[in-house]
Amino acid sequence: MTKGQAISLQKNDGGSLTAVRMGLGWQAAPRRGLFGSRTREIDLDASAVLFADKQPVDVVFFRHLVSDDGSVRHTGDNLVGGVGQGGDDEAILVDLARVPVHIDQIVFTVNSFTGQTFQEVQNAFCRLVDETNGQELARYTLAGGGQYTAQIMAKVHRTGQGWTMTALGNPANGRTFQDLMPAILPVL
Amino acid sequence: MTAELVRGQNHPLSQARLEIRISAGTPIVAVAALGDENGRIHGEEWVAHPGAPAQPGLEVPRQAAADHRLAVDLDAVPEAVHRVSVLLALPVGGTGPVRFGAAAAPFVAVTGLDGGEVASYTITGLEAESAVVALELYRRQGAWKVRAVGQGYAGGLAELLADQQLSQAHRLAGSINDAVSQGLARSVQAPPPRTADGDRSRQAAAPALGPDQGGTAPQPGPVPPVSPYGGQTPGGPGQPAPQQPPYPGSAPDPDAVTQPSAPTAGGPVDYSHPRRQNAAPPPPPPTSPPAAPGQPAQPVAGDATGWSMEERLYNQVWGMFEDLARTTAAYRSAVDFAESRMDKELEQVLSDPRSRIGGQGDAAREAARARHAQLVAQAREALDRDLAQLAAEADVVEPALPPAYARWDNPAWHAYRVPMEIPMALRLGDLHLPEADRIRIPMLVRLPLERGLWIDSGPAGSSDGSFTDSHAMSRLAMETAVAHAARLLAVYPAGEFTVHVIDPAGSGAQPLAPLVQTGVLAAPPALGAAGVADVLGRLTQRVDLVQMAVRGGAADSLPPGFDTSQQLLIVNDFPHGFDDRAVNQLRYLADEGPAFGVHLMMVADREQSSGYGPLLDPLWRSLLRLTPVADDHLADPWVGHAWTYEPSLVPPGSQVLQQVLSQVATARTKFT
Numbered sequence: 001m002t003k004g005q006a007i008s009l010q011k012n013d014g015g016s017l018t019a020v021r022m023g024l025g026w027q028a029a030p031r032r033g034l035f036g037s038r039t040r041e042i043d044l045d046a047s048a049v050l051f052a053d054k055q056p057v058d059v060v061f062f063r064h065l066v067s068d069d070g071s072v073r074h075t076g077d078n079l080v081g082g083v084g085q086g087g088d089d090e091a092i093l094v095d096l097a098r099v100p101v102h103i104d105q106i107v108f109t110v111n112s113f114t115g116q117t118f119q120e121v122q123n124a125f126c127r128l129v130d131e132t133n134g135q136e137l138a139r140y141t142l143a144g145g146g147q148y149t150a151q152i153m154a155k156v157h158r159t160g161q162g163w164t165m166t167a168l169g170n171p172a173n174g175r176t177f178q179d180l181m182p183a184i185l186p187v188l
Numbered sequence: 189m190t191a192e193l194v195r196g197q198n199h200p201l202s203q204a205r206l207e208i209r210i211s212a213g214t215p216i217v218a219v220a221a222l223g224d225e226n227g228r229i230h231g232e233e234w235v236a237h238p239g240a241p242a243q244p245g246l247e248v249p250r251q252a253a254a255d256h257r258l259a260v261d262l263d264a265v266p267e268a269v270h271r272v273s274v275l276l277a278l279p280v281g282g283t284g285p286v287r288f289g290a291a292a293a294p295f296v297a298v299t300g301l302d303g304g305e306v307a308s309y310t311i312t313g314l315e316a317e318s319a320v321v322a323l324e325l326y327r328r329q330g331a332w333k334v335r336a337v338g339q340g341y342a343g344g345l346a347e348l349l350a351d352q353q354l355s356q357a358h359r360l361a362g363s364i365n366d367a368v369s370q371g372l373a374r375s376v377q378a379p380p381p382r383t384a385d386g387d388r389s390r391q392a393a394a395p396a397l398g399p400d401q402g403g404t405a406p407q408p409g410p411v412p413p414v415s416p417y418g419g420q421t422p423g424g425p426g427q428p429a430p431q432q433p434p435y436p437g438s439a440p441d442p443d444a445v446t447q448p449s450a451p452t453a454g455g456p457v458d459y460s461h462p463r464r465q466n467a468a469p470p471p472p473p474p475t476s477p478p479a480a481p482g483q484p485a486q487p488v489a490g491d492a493t494g495w496s497m498e499e500r501l502y503n504q505v506w507g508m509f510e511d512l513a514r515t516t517a518a519y520r521s522a523v524d525f526a527e528s529r530m531d532k533e534l535e536q537v538l539s540d541p542r543s544r545i546g547g548q549g550d551a552a553r554e555a556a557r558a559r560h561a562q563l564v565a566q567a568r569e570a571l572d573r574d575l576a577q578l579a580a581e582a583d584v585v586e587p588a589l590p591p592a593y594a595r596w597d598n599p600a601w602h603a604y605r606v607p608m609e610i611p612m613a614l615r616l617g618d619l620h621l622p623e624a625d626r627i628r629i630p631m632l633v634r635l636p637l638e639r640g641l642w643i644d645s646g647p648a649g650s651s652d653g654s655f656t657d658s659h660a661m662s663r664l665a666m667e668t669a670v671a672h673a674a675r676l677l678a679v680y681p682a683g684e685f686t687v688h689v690i691d692p693a694g695s696g697a698q699p700l701a702p703l704v705q706t707g708v709l710a711a712p713p714a715l716g717a718a719g720v721a722d723v724l725g726r727l728t729q730r731v732d733l734v735q736m737a738v739r740g741g742a743a744d745s746l747p748p749g750f751d752t753s754q755q756l757l758i759v760n761d762f763p764h765g766f767d768d769r770a771v772n773q774l775r776y777l778a779d780e781g782p783a784f785g786v787h788l789m790m791v792a793d794r795e796q797s798s799g800y801g802p803l804l805d806p807l808w809r810s811l812l813r814l815t816p817v818a819d820d821h822l823a824d825p826w827v828g829h830a831w832t833y834e835p836s837l838v839p840p841g842s843q844v845l846q847q848v849l850s851q852v853a854t855a856r857t858k859f860t
Contacts, residue, residue: 069518070511070517101566102522102563
């Protein structure tokens, strides 16, 4: 799918989808010489911001791994990245059926905590996966993507009885999701 | 470009909005204070501390943590301010070190908002100090600079603040300590870490692993629901400490301080994996019958991970506790949102001149109310769905509980046999929330006890007015204490738990009768000042002995016939019958006892010992406060709701306590 395209998460048979996962993967920085500890490690962070009527009410990120209501869970902070072969190094699981009724939008973001731009990161991607069947709903290649340190990736929002996902892919700059708030508000 | 400062060195600051990052190896308190051109702090409103975390231009964390981020906006501080000092202090009354000399050297860095480090300073050379001025930012000829100070104070925050000429220094230091330890005394201990997949998706539609999940890289290790290490960041001291979540819902990790530090005094090292005691694979967990499509699975008891049924039930109870906390949080946040939205809309109607014409205003008001009612109804529906599931689970779990986890009216207690092994945990009562009155979560604490207990015989906090009589209250408190003590005696194997009682005025004789008559006490309750001195003297000596033996690495050098059982001391009517020496011994037992198997159970009204002033505050804080009547004073570790606690009491007229205790007494005679 392309930027701005919306996908309904309503199943064809009428049953609505219940769980999505945001995955983020990147390749760890190569070891530099003898002193492995001096490797410039790359720490990308995935966050999900929960909105009710355009007001942020809860955030799931590496300091707050579970939303207060328990519907959105971060599997844990990865500070260095993985082997770069397409596996998720950080993931956020959203149990859509358990999201509190007043939450109407969830925005997913990626930030470079250590400050490297996406140009400097190897094999970085983020994606949104339908957890019930493993189907990829959206995927962005971040690596080589320009002088940005963050991306507003996608949002899921309530429509009628179910949820709809809109791919955004807006580049931005910032260290944590707080820095991205000005960039998120226009897409709500 | 980072400047690594040494003590006394300064460095210019080019930005006004700064972050100050602090990393220490142990939880510390961070405070920021404003001073005038003479360095004087004008008043309490010039100090940002955990009790008042935001002041103009300053923001500090609300709790003690090993890593902090402070926000400073030098453009926003009052004109009269010429100096911003960053102060660090070790929390008082915690389990951590009491002097900086015993902790890793704190590291402080000043960074810009982009994360770029401007200057950093490692505070070395501290010894007996428990508070330190780390940095100061100061105005010099219109420009701001930072200076590494590193001035320590052995007298703690109070002395430090007094040195900055703050008149109410002691009072402020006291309120800072109170704010830091506030979470401590009222927090339920955190559950053991759960595995990443322990999210208890017990719905029938539990998402099966998608086909592409097989290819994912190994996920980071187990993720506890709350970090038991409080504010520590995953990155450790070298990593910049990320900010605490800025919204109020974030649980103020009280566990940073409540988590018992591993016995610091050495002690025999247990190399066995704490969660893998049996080499044999555990029996398979019970499976629930397949659920009808679209229906939640039928709950079964023991539907959680664990190596034994006991551990599975323990984890299941903690899972129910967490699920109830979270589902209620979802409901409450939705209702709050609906209300604030309605208020906003009603206000708009009021301020809109058009609404005064005809019935437009009424219609708009009606619409706002309808939107509110609809959202609340939806939230209620979601809550009811979850509560029904949890209630069904509680209905199957409660009867399956072993005695240590069960209520006194559970048939498990009628089939009681003296156990051969210590259980994982003990039920001290029930917890419930107002939204879900019929779901009672067993409140389980791990054994051996990590904190002493305080049965509060003070006036009841909940205002149903039925127990205002202090005499009835102290009697009820003693009955509660006896029920807890009997439970402890019963779940330990014969002879491995000993109970002592101090009842100086003999006022607890009647409630104590079941313990006295069955002969399960070590000795009859100690009466009078002489009795108090005798019991305290013996227990103090015991802690000394064990401490010396363990610290000296000679645990086998204890005198022959030394009683190695866990000891519980019930103290009624404190401070009646206590002189200063006895009070000091009691404080010593409270501090040192738990690590060496000696626990306190205070049955007391804190008001009656108010004559001792703040001297006893650390004692009360170190105990887990329980009430003899229902009272909402306990917080959960996830979202911090106030849970109503009710003690586990023997039903009126039941003989179960006497039956159980006589079995304990019989087993004990055989044992000795």
